[in-house]
Every structure is written in structure tokens, then in C-alpha cells.
Amino acid sequence: MAFTLYDYFRSSASYRVRIALNLKQLDYACVPVSLLNNEQHSSEYHAINPSGLVPTLLQHQTLLHQSLAIIEYLDECYPSSYLLPRNIIKRAQCRAFALAIACDIHPLNNLRVLKQLEQQFNCTPAQKTHWYHHWLHQGFTALEQQLQQSPYTERFCFGTHPTLADVCLIPQVYNAKRFEFNLTPFPTITAIYHHCEQLEPFKKAAPES
Numbered sequence: 150m151a152f153t154l155y156d157y158f159r160s161s162a163s164y165r166v167r168i169a170l171n172l173k174q175l176d177y178a179c180v181p182v183s184l185l186n187n188e189q190h191s192s193e194y195h196a197i198n199p200s201g202l203v204p205t206l207l208q209h210q211t212l213l214h215q216s217l218a219i220i221e222y223l224d225e226c227y228p229s230s231y232l233l234p235r236n237i238i239k240r241a242q243c244r245a246f247a248l249a250i251a252c253d254i255h256p257l258n259n260l261r262v263l264k265q266l267e268q269q270f271n272c273t274p275a276q277k278t279h280w281y282h283h284w285l286h287q288g289f290t291a292l293e294q295q296l297q298q299s300p301y302t303e304r305f306c307f308g309t310h311p312t313l314a315d316v317c318l319i320p321q322v323y324n325a326k327r328f329e330f331n332l333t334p335f336p337t338i339t340a341i342y343h344h345c346e347q348l349e350p351f352k353k354a355a356p357e358s
Contacts (some may be wrong), residue, residue, distance in 0.1 A: 150178065150206050151175060151176050152168070152175060152176065152177035152206055152207065153177065153179075153180055153205070153206070153207040153208075154166060154167065154177050154179050154180065154199070154204055154205075154206055154219055155180045155182050155194070155203060155204060155205040155206075155208075156177070156179055156180070156181065156182065156198060156203050156204045157181065157182055157183065157184045157189075157203050158181065158205065158356045159319040159324075159327075159356050160184065160203050160260075161255055161259070161321060161323075161324055162202070162203060162204055162215075162216035162251070162255070162320075163177075163203050163204040163216070163318035164319075164323070164355075164356065165216045165217075165220060165251075165317055165320055166178075166204045166206065166216050166219050166220060166315050167353075167354035168278070168316045168320075168350060168351055168354040169219075169220045169224075169232060169259075170212070170223065170354075171236070171349070171350035171351070171354050172230055172232065172311060172316070172350045173223055173227045173229075173230055174230070175223070175227065175325070182194055182203050184260050185260075185351065186191075189201045189203060190203065197212060198212070198214055202214070202215065202217055204219065206219045206222075211265065212213065215253055216251065217247065217317075220232060220313060220316060221233070221313075224313075226338055227318055231310075231312075232311070232312050232313045232316060233312065233313055234307055234308075234312060234318050237311050238302060238326065239307060242299070242301075242307070242314065243299070243306070243307050243312050243313055243314050246295065246306060246307075246313075246314040246317075246318075246321075247314050247316070247317040248289065248291065249291065249292060249312045250288070250292070250317040250318060250321050251317055253288055254284060254285065254288035254321060255282040255321060258280075258281050258285065258324070263277050263280075266280060274299075278299070278328060278329075281328050281330070282328070283324050284304070285321075285328075285330050286330075287355055289325075289332075289334075289335050289338060290335075292318070292332070292335075292338060293334070293335045293336075293337055296337040296338065296341070297337055302334065302337065302340070304343060304344050305341060305345070306318060306341060311345065311348075311350075311351075315341065315345055318338065318342070319341075319351055320341055322338060322339075322342040323342075323355070341350050344347050
């Protein structure tokens with residue numbers, strides 16, 4: 150295997166990297182790091198990733214962290230089937246869309262934040278769900294508006310080819326559905342999700358696989 154991916158099957162960040170590796174048709178082996186069993190906090194994993202987060206990509210004794218940095222590295226090393234558009238304006242807008250998910254939506258709803266809400270503030274399951282839905286609704290409302298107004302939106306977020314935007318969007322929608330979030334107000338996001346989930350690189354990367 151050319152790559153080793155330390156990941157957790159339900160981690161959105163790990164899910165992104167799996168999609169990217171599949172779209173690039175790169176061979177990789179997954180090493181599971183159970184977030185539920187706190188394996189990310191073990192001394193063994195901290196030697197691999199001091200932040201105790203997933204994913205981590207290993208290639209030829211080189212460790213790479215942070216999903217978007219990993220994906221952009223893959224895009225630069227393997228430019229066929231590009232994930233960032235070649236047009237400089239389109240590329241900046243695609244990157245901004247991906248960052249809105251990875252930096253604005255996902256960090257507020259990831260497992261360690263939900264655990265902290267429960268442990269420090271004694272939030273009930275219903276309160277945690279309300280928190281999750283609140284930030285998703287705010288983030289998806291902005292993304293849906295961008296997609297509806299963009300001249301690039303087609304089967305994918307930025308045209309007829311999957312990009313970094315789709316790589317980030319699909320895992321976030323997957324988790325939204327898992328938390329029973331109402332996607333009815335977001336028809337463009339939903340249509341892109343349904344299109345992508347039928348494609349082999351996305352299907353192979355899904356947590357069920």
C-alpha cells in the first residue's frame with residue numbers, strides 16, 4: 150500500500166480523505182483509531198499525531214495531519230482528476246466553500262465538542278441535538294444560498310466534476326442525516342448529496358463500507 154490512513158469510520162474529516170484517495174484511485178490501508186474508546190488519546194497515537202485527532206496520513210515515513218492539508222497535498226502530487234479547479238477565481242471560491250464546512254460547521258459539532266457539552270454542562274441528548282441542528286441550519290443556509298446563486302453549480306458544487314467542495318459537503322450531509330436533521334429547506338445540497346452517494350469513490354468511502 151502506498152498510503153496508511155489512521156482514521157475513524159464516522160469521522161467527517163477522515164471520510165473526506167477517504168473520498169479524495171478514492172477519487173485519485175490511490176491505494177491505501179486504514180488503521181482504525183476508535184474515538185469512542187478514546188484511542189486517539191493513547192501515547193501510541195500521540196506519537197503519530199500530537200493533537201490526538203484523526204485523520205493522519207502516512208506515506209514513506211512522512212506523517213501528514215489535517216484533512217484539508219492532506220487533500221491539497223494529494224491534489225498537488227496527483228493532479229489528474231483534480232480536486233481544486235484550475236481557474237483561479239473558481240479555485241478560491243471552491244476552497245472557501247470547503248473551509249466553511251471544515252472550519253465553521255464541523256468543529257462545533259464534532260464528537261469532542263458534543264462530549265464536552267455533556268460532561269461539563271450536563272446537556273441532555275435533546276439539548277445536544279438542538280445544538281447540533283442550530284449550527285447545521287446556520288451553515289447549510291449559507292451554503293445553499295451560495296450554490297443557488299453560483300453559475301458553477303451543476304451535478305456537483307462546482308460543475309460536472311467532483312471537487313474539494315463535494316469532498317467536504319458529503320460527509321457533513323451524511324452526519325446531518327444521522328442526527329435526523331431536516332434537509333427539506335436545502336434542495337441543492339440534497340441533490341448534490343444524492344448524486345455523489347451513487348458514485349463508487351463516495352460509496353467506497355462511506356462509513357458503512
